[in-house]
Amino acid sequence: MERTHRWAQACYDTHARSGQSGRQALFGIVQGGTVPELRRQSAQYITGIPFDGYAIGGLAVGETKAEMHDVTGLVCEGLPTDRPRYLMGVGSPEDLVNSVALGVDMFDCVLPTRVARNGALFTPTGRVSIANRRFAEQDAPLDDTCDCYACGNYTAAYLRHLFKAGEMLGPRLASIHNLRFILRLMSDMRSAIAERRFAAFRANFLDTYQPTDEGRRQAQKHRWIEERGA
Ligand SMILES: [Zn+2]
Structure with missing residues (x-):
């Protein structure tokens, strides 16, 4: 120090x-x-x-x-x-x-792009794995409230296919989506603060968004730190 x-x-x-x-x-x-x-x-x-x-x-x-x-x-x-x-x-x-x-x-x-490369995508209700079978038949964007390039042009089923096939476009689209999610979240918070309704915004967000399990998060982080050799 x-x-x-x-x-x-x-x-x-x-x-x-x-x-x-x-x-x-x-x-x-x-x-x-x-x-x-x-x-x-x-x-x-x-x-x-x-x-x-x-x-x-x-x-x-x-x-x-x-x-x-x-x-x-x-x-x-x-x-x-x-x-x-x-x-x-x-x-x-x-x-x-x-x-x-x-x-x-x-x-x-780095979290939004690091988890995106592994197929973990942010949605208004929490982080989801695109590898999950429930996306195999989803003929609609991953998040229909999202205005990103990936959600505007591709279905969740196609995104899942890209990851399953090991196509580089999968991680790229997932990164675009996660970055847009984060930038929009920050923008929404700035508006809420300017309009003096941040406490309500936060309560509503925390009610809706399911955080990734703390134990799993720590395990992932340690694994990542070990892989990095830090
Ligand atoms: Zn999106």
Whole structure:
């Protein structure tokens, strides 16, 4: 954490001297693992440097969702309200909605495309596997509320066929769909906030969207981390 802080100050100073600071936003990153006291110290130190925005790092790396939620909430309390907050490496649709509720503005994550390549697609009621037999005869888009290229041009049965046949078009269409799902979710949240109905939006989303089972999620994540050799 202290090394992160030294780097943050060095980055800020270099960026400020570069003459490019008006052209590129520099964010400070709060660290501290899942230890509340370290998170508080880190938030205090990092927000003492006038960055353009503040990121929450060191989460979504194998801790439980409850820990992630608690740390995100704790750090958000220590961040200024007039700068964007960025939660790094998150996440699933329900994590996005819950983190926005805690005050997060921005995210980045490989999840939508990584699970898409394995045939897992987001729908308004939860994540589904396109390999499931129930899609074999579905002569309609995977999600008829979706305006993406895949749903606009292909049936769920055809998408399933592409995966079964090992055609590269399958993962590509699935990635297009999942990215559109996430971008639309973020856009819907921005509208709900602007119209002061975010609490109702969140309650409705969490009622409808069935999250992927926590145990299975952890097992998948560990497998993925092992495969990556991290
Ligand atoms: Zn779609």
